[in-house]
Amino acid sequence: MEISLHESNQQIFKDICSNFISSLSSNMFTYGLGLMLLNQTHSALSFGIELAIGPIISLIFMIPIGNLVDKYPHKRILLASMLIRVVFLLFLAVTLNYFVGMLKFIPVIFFVSVNSIAVIFATTAYSASVHELVNENKIHQLSSLTSAANSFANIFAPVLGVGAYSLLGFQFFVWIEIGALLLSAAITVTMKFHYKNTYISKNVIQKKSQLVNFKKSLDYIAQRPLIKALIAIAMLLNFMFSSVNMGLPYIINTQLHLGNSPIGILDTFNAAGGLLAALLMNFVPDNKAKRSRIIAPLFLFGFYFLSLGTIFSLTTDLKSVNILGSxxxxxxxxxxxxxxxxxxxxxxxxxxxxxxxxxxxxxxxANTVVFPIGTLFFTFIFQKISNGALVYLICGTIWLLVTSLMASRLNTIIDTDSDLV
Structure with a gap:
């Protein structure tokens, strides 16, 4: 049955609301958790704990998650994920104060591990459910506007997160996250997922082993050269980006002694860039300039790293860091x-x-499995050197060299992939 235009628009609106609420609260919670750990442990790993644990969890549970998402109704998976996260947030709130100093990592690591499993299930289920929420012509709009909602939430999350932590402490974030998850669950309950007969009930997935069913995805990816190329690119890029995710707060707070406020400001402008891109993408046809939308950002990231390295090398002035960094x-x-x-x-x-x-x-x-390696590697590097800017200068130089060498090959792969689908 074809999903109507009216119903698709209703689903998009509900999805935007749910994603905005969950993204805002989740990012605020991440800030509160990171700042609490940084203040109590003074470890560069404080803002990288989720990056270190999440991909490991994803790797361990990759096969059952993929199979279960294709086996069971996505709505149930999304709701179960939210409720599990609520339960373990309550557990974190009850147990956290029994630990001090570096021991704070014990309950946090336990919570982040369980939370990561639930989030990965939900993320995978959501990615696989777009055809059940809107008709084919609305997939582009759903993805663009959902990304815009997430970016819009991320604009406010850093400032609200830093401010709320200073005024109310970490426990406040736990209750905000619980309330947001329950509200998102209520919105999800009202959404209609149009399941396909080939997807539910006595699916072939139920009759074969986990490994055999998952091998189908590997066989499919092996036939798609663009997917293989993008995975390879993402692995190297995410390794380098782990230096920004956990290193930027460490450089600003610990090496430059500029406090917490620049962290929130810089991340706010990062989200603002994402919001502008998502809104613009909503008006760009899916098949227009696809090649440029893949290759041009790759070159941009090299200059991004070099720019960060140059800023932190040349100035420690708070105003300059805020303006140029933003x-x-x-x-x-x-x-x-x-x-x-x-x-x-x-x-x-x-x-x-x-x-x-x-x-x-x-x-x-595959795209995130390098985050733990990158997080641990750059944690070691940042705590061993006094000038973290040098890390970004090296990353930028390496990335521009790699992108220049692979651009021609990637251009050919994009054409080949278009012929296959």
Whole structure:
């Protein structure tokens, strides 16, 4: 049954509301958790704990997550994920104060591990459910506007997170996150998922082993050269970006002694760049300038790293860091959003629905599995050197060299992939 235009618009509105609420609260919670750990442990790992644990969890559970998402109704998976996160947030709130100093990492690591499993299930289920929420012509709009909602939430999350932590402490974030999850769950209950007969009930997935079913996704990816190329690019890029995710707060707070406020300001402008890109992408046809929307951001990231390194090398002035850093983060956020939305829409539109969950799980795991390695590597580097800016200068130089060497090959791969789908 074809999903009507009216129902698709209603689903998009509900999805935007749910994503805005969950993104705002989740990012505020991440800020509160990171600041609490940084203040109590003074470890560069404080803002990298989720990056270190999440991808490991994703790798361990990659096969069952992909299979289960393609086996069970996505709505149930999304609701179960939210309720599990609520339960373990309560557990974190009760147990956290029994630990002090570096021991705070014990309950936090336990919570982040369980939370990561729930989030990965929900993310994979959502990626695989787009065909059940809107009709084919609305997938582009759903992806663009959902990304815009997430970016819009991320604009406010840093400032609200830093301010709320200073005024109310970490426990406040726990209750805000619980309330937001329950509200998002209530919105999800009202959404209608149009399941396909080939997807639920006595599916072939139930009759074969986990490994055999998951191998289908690997076989499919092996036939798509663009997917293989994007996975390889994402692994190297995410390794380098882990230096920004956990290193930027450490440089600003610990090495430059500029306090917490620049962290929130820079991340706000990063989200603003993502918001602008998502809004613009909503008006760009899916098949227009796809090549440029993949290759151009890759070159942009090299200049992004070099710019960060130059700023932190040349100035420790708070105003200069805020202004120049905000411009750089805005451009970086714009580039990553354009690339992510382009790839997401392409994969969702060209991958068969019955295997989309397993393909999404495989790609997400492959793309993020380097985060723990990068987080631990750059944690060691930042705590061993006094000039963190040098890390970004080296990353920028390496990335521009790699992108220049692979641009021609990637251009050919994009044409080849277009012929296959």
């Amino acid at each position: 411009i750089t983060m805005f451009i970086g956020g714009l580039g990553i959003s354009v690339l992510n939305i382009t790839i997401q829409i392409h994969i969702q539109k060209t991958t068969p629905t019955v295997i989309l969950g397993r393909v999404s799980s495989t790609m997400n795991t």
